[in-house]
Amino acid sequence: MPPGYKRTPLYTAHVSASARMVPFAGWEMPISFPSGIIAEHRAVRSSAGIFDVSHMGRLELRGAMAGAFLDTVLTADIPRLTEGRARYTFVLREDGGILDDCIIYKLKPERFLLICNASRRDEVVAWLVERFPYPPPQFIDRTEGTVMIACQGPAARDLVVGLLDSDVDELMPYSNKEMDVGGRRILVARTGYTGEDGMEIIAPGEMSTLLWERLRQKGATPCGLGARDTLRLEAGLRLYGQDMDTSTNPLEAGLERFVEFSKASFIGREALLNTRERGVARKLVGLEILGRSIPRHGYAILSDGQPVGAVASGSYAPTLDKNIAMGYVPTGLSAPGTKLWVDIRGKPVEAVVAHMPFYSRTRPLAPAGR
Amino acid sequence: MNVYPSDLKYSKEHEWVRLGNDGAAEVGITQFAQEQLGDVVYIDLPAVGAHIEQFKKMGEIESVKAVSEVFAPVSGEVMAINQELVQTPEAVNKDPYGKGWMVRVRLKDKGEAARLMDARAYQEMLGKAKH
Numbered sequence: 001m002p003p004g005y006k007r008t009p010l011y012t013a014h015v016s017a018s019a020r021m022v023p024f025a026g027w028e029m030p031i032s033f034p035s036g037i038i039a040e041h042r043a044v045r046s047s048a049g050i051f052d053v054s055h056m057g058r059l060e061l062r063g064a065m066a067g068a069f070l071d072t073v074l075t076a077d078i079p080r081l082t083e084g085r086a087r088y089t090f091v092l093r094e095d096g097g098i099l100d101d102c103i104i105y106k107l108k109p110e111r112f113l114l115i116c117n118a119s120r121r122d123e124v125v126a127w128l129v130e131r132f133p134y135p136p137p138q139f140i141d142r143t144e145g146t147v148m149i150a151c152q153g154p155a156a157r158d159l160v161v162g163l164l165d166s167d168v169d170e171l172m173p174y175s176n177k178e179m180d181v182g183g184r185r186i187l188v189a190r191t192g193y194t195g196e197d198g199m200e201i202i203a204p205g206e207m208s209t210l211l212w213e214r215l216r217q218k219g220a221t222p223c224g225l226g227a228r229d230t231l232r233l234e235a236g237l238r239l240y241g242q243d244m245d246t247s248t249n250p251l252e253a254g255l256e257r258f259v260e261f262s263k264a265s266f267i268g269r270e271a272l273l274n275t276r277e278r279g280v281a282r283k284l285v286g287l288e289i290l291g292r293s294i295p296r297h298g299y300a301i302l303s304d305g306q307p308v309g310a311v312a313s314g315s316y317a318p319t320l321d322k323n324i325a326m327g328y329v330p331t332g333l334s335a336p337g338t339k340l341w342v343d344i345r346g347k348p349v350e351a352v353v354a355h356m357p358f359y360s361r362t363r364p365l366a367p368a369g370r
Numbered sequence: 371m372n373v374y375p376s377d378l379k380y381s382k383e384h385e386w387v388r389l390g391n392d393g394a395a396e397v398g399i400t401q402f403a404q405e406q407l408g409d410v411v412y413i414d415l416p417a418v419g420a421h422i423e424q425f426k427k428m429g430e431i432e433s434v435k436a437v438s439e440v441f442a443p444v445s446g447e448v449m450a451i452n453q454e455l456v457q458t459p460e461a462v463n464k465d466p467y468g469k470g471w472m473v474r475v476r477l478k479d480k481g482e483a484a485r486l487m488d489a490r491a492y493q494e495m496l497g498k499a500k501h
Contacts, residue, residue: 036408037435038409038436173449231400292432293432293437294411294437315434316432345437
């Protein structure tokens, strides 16, 4: 591993579990454990998997001005976000380009936690610091003092309940709550990035091994970034840096519903309104590949033999046993059922525009007896 | 399972050759290669009757995370391809020297094998490659 890569509090646990470690966004992260990506993927779909996502940025904003400030830099309606809830949202540039996609948690009336991509943390911090005039403790980067573990899958809820001193039944999807484990406070949120029900736990770094090992002993399968990628792609969840970046706006990415246009103002609003009025020239679509080779990031998408776009994300989809991709194509070619081709190392392979998400679990069942 | 069987010859590109007495040879990829690739989901092999040439590309392997070229460790005519492997590519992960064999080749030049490594030399190379 090149020098200078950061390690999460779980680094030693991963290495002793013989994980394959790779450099990722400045961190040394497990891409897979010896069971392999497909087994990890299936464990999450059928039971539960745990992911070390401590590399993701955790930025805390506090104070009387925090909410109003976040309302100007995020596309979500922050005044309407109630305590204990979370929203998927964007940090946009003035031109509507996506600086990052984030989750904003409202912890307390004047306390927020913004989860950003590891690859975007420096940019997001700089963006916020430049505009938010309050120094710490009103703005603190919590990333390196804490651990973040995602427990995902149909069994995830039960596993996390078994860990806590209290129940999580009241925790609805996209909610969060501070809870106790052996007298220590941790944050539990019913969020994730796999298309399954699940929880994300944020805790002091020194609790990392305890939480990870307890979940593992209860039957959760340790999973790496490889399975995280195949799971999120099946679920149609976009990945920053592949499916969107500063040259992409949320309308092109098909994520308009996460932009609250009814807000009077937020950075990027004018540009997006103009774009919406004009209509977007290209759109992110799902592609199902009709051949056995795998479309990968950057491969050209063809129509009538001509390149019309590029694959953003592509992979083998273990749950579907198909090869799938997301990619940008001209709006006129974005309707489901449209026939296209992907240039796979010089070979045009047939593809069809598919409905997204490719995979969707049935709605989570309400807790028993309620 | 011996990770690097001593009756095989190895290429720098992590293919193995099992030389028969009849001027034919079986070819596959090594334990190291399959570990590096991870879950293999598709293998593109040359057609029966095709000629492959030592150290030139003969096929492709797709794993979930990566695509990798397979180079021919020896030259010759492809006598057979492992049809079962085409159906169950994951056999490469489970049994790279057995069920994971890829093609059977009629050797063009038995002397070519001298350009390959024995198990010890291959392991030494891997030792160097790791550090």
